[in-house]
Amino acid sequence: MRKENEKFIQEMRVYLITKGVDEEDIESFLIEAEDHLTEGEKEGKSAADVFGKSPKAYAKELIASMDQSPKDNRKLIARLIAGVFGIFLVSQFIDGNTAFSLIELIGYPVSTVIWLIALIGALQLSSFHNGVKSFLIVYGITMIPMLFTVGVTILHMEYGTDILFLSQPVVFTIGGIIILGLIANFTSLIGILSSLVLMAILFGSQLLIRLFQLEGFGWEIGAYAVSVMGLLLMMNFQKQVPKPFMKG
Amino acid sequence: MQTTQMLKGIIDGCILSIIHEGEVYGYELASKLDSYGFESFSEGTIYPILIRLQKDQLIQSTLKKSTAGPKRKYYSLTEKGVEELAGFQKRWDHLSSTVNLILRKGE
Numbered sequence: 152m153r154k155e156n157e158k159f160i161q162e163m164r165v166y167l168i169t170k171g172v173d174e175e176d177i178e179s180f181l182i183e184a185e186d187h188l189t190e191g192e193k194e195g196k197s198a199a200d201v202f203g204k205s206p207k208a209y210a211k212e213l214i215a216s217m218d219q220s221p222k223d224n225r226k227l228i229a230r231l232i233a234g235v236f237g238i239f240l241v242s243q244f245i246d247g248n249t250a251f252s253l254i255e256l257i258g259y260p261v262s263t264v265i266w267l268i269a270l271i272g273a274l275q276l277s278s279f280h281n282g283v284k285s286f287l288i289v290y291g292i293t294m295i296p297m298l299f300t301v302g303v304t305i306l307h308m309e310y311g312t313d314i315l316f317l318s319q320p321v322v323f324t325i326g327g328i329i330i331l332g333l334i335a336n337f338t339s340l341i342g343i344l345s346s347l348v349l350m351a352i353l354f355g356s357q358l359l360i361r362l363f364q365l366e367g368f369g370w371e372i373g374a375y376a377v378s379v380m381g382l383l384l385m386m387n388f389q390k391q392v393p394k395p396f397m398k399g
Numbered sequence: 400m401q402t403t404q405m406l407k408g409i410i411d412g413c414i415l416s417i418i419h420e421g422e423v424y425g426y427e428l429a430s431k432l433d434s435y436g437f438e439s440f441s442e443g444t445i446y447p448i449l450i451r452l453q454k455d456q457l458i459q460s461t462l463k464k465s466t467a468g469p470k471r472k473y474y475s476l477t478e479k480g481v482e483e484l485a486g487f488q489k490r491w492d493h494l495s496s497t498v499n500l501i502l503r504k505g506e
């Protein structure tokens with residue numbers, strides 16, 4: 152399939168998922184859409200020729216005809232909350248934070264929910280825009296939960312007293328389980344290969360800093376920049392991987 | 400009024416009728432609509448309609464392996480769909496003769 156058609160399918164999948172459409176309905180439609188685009192390609196038809204110039208308008212028309220099951224919506228939200236909280240907890244562990252204060256125990260779950268709302272909003276708003284624009288939208292919006300999380304951390308450093316202590320083996324066990332869970336969680340969304348790359352991007356640079364015991368704000372910012380670069384690369388890479396890999 | 404606006408009420412009946420001729424998959428259905436003369440009709444529009452028709456239990460679908468490799472969804476009419484098509488044909492015959500009568504009364 153041509154690249155822009157591949158992109159259409161991928162973006163449609165993400166958009167429909169964030170709109171809480173039943174996953175079976177999504178798959179069932181995408182099989183047909185892919186088939187249609189492949190057939191259309193032979194006659195020189197583009198995704199815009201088949202599905203109209205506005206994929207978003209088309210997606211809305213599609214959703215209106217589908218059952219939006221609230222049950223699946225809840226499942227998706229639960230999955231996302233677990234995902235975001237998991238990523239957060241693991242990066243805390245890698246950072247060496249294994250003791251938590253009351254401020255953290257309340258603040259971080261709250262920030263998880265804010266992250267979730269921001270992420271769903273960002274994914275919906277950024278669908279069907281070109282690479283740079285969608286990237287700016289996603290990063291612009293995720294700054295809000297990011298600031299909140301930083302705020303919680305600062306509050307904790309100023310006023311927090313640790314009340315929950317986790318030992319090294321407990322941290323490794325919980326961290327390992329979470330990472331496996333995250334991979335499983337993302338695999339159905341973006342495929343196993345992309346999920347593994349995503350994990351490497353999310354935690355790789357932090358892990359390196361920890362391993363080489365690099366200290367200081369510069370390194371932290373550096374690690375963040377590497378993650379962002381990695382995500383950008385991945386978004387580009389994703390458009391090129393053949394379909395079987397993307398689907399996992 | 401745009402053609403697409405006018406089509407809204409009758410396209411379901413046309414799709415039911417084409418499916419009644421024999422099992423079709425999405426692309427085939429779009430091509431048939433096109434060959435009957437609905438050229439301006441955007442092909443993708445059939446999918447929301449197919450989903451709705453299936454929800455209303457007028458059509459059913461089965462996945463079959465295609466020659467090209469991936470599975471393909473073929474649509475056929477249900478009993479309820481056949482009844483609906485007969486009803487549509489009656490309503491359409493009445494409507495078209497009435498409209499023709501009005502439009503051509505001066506000729």
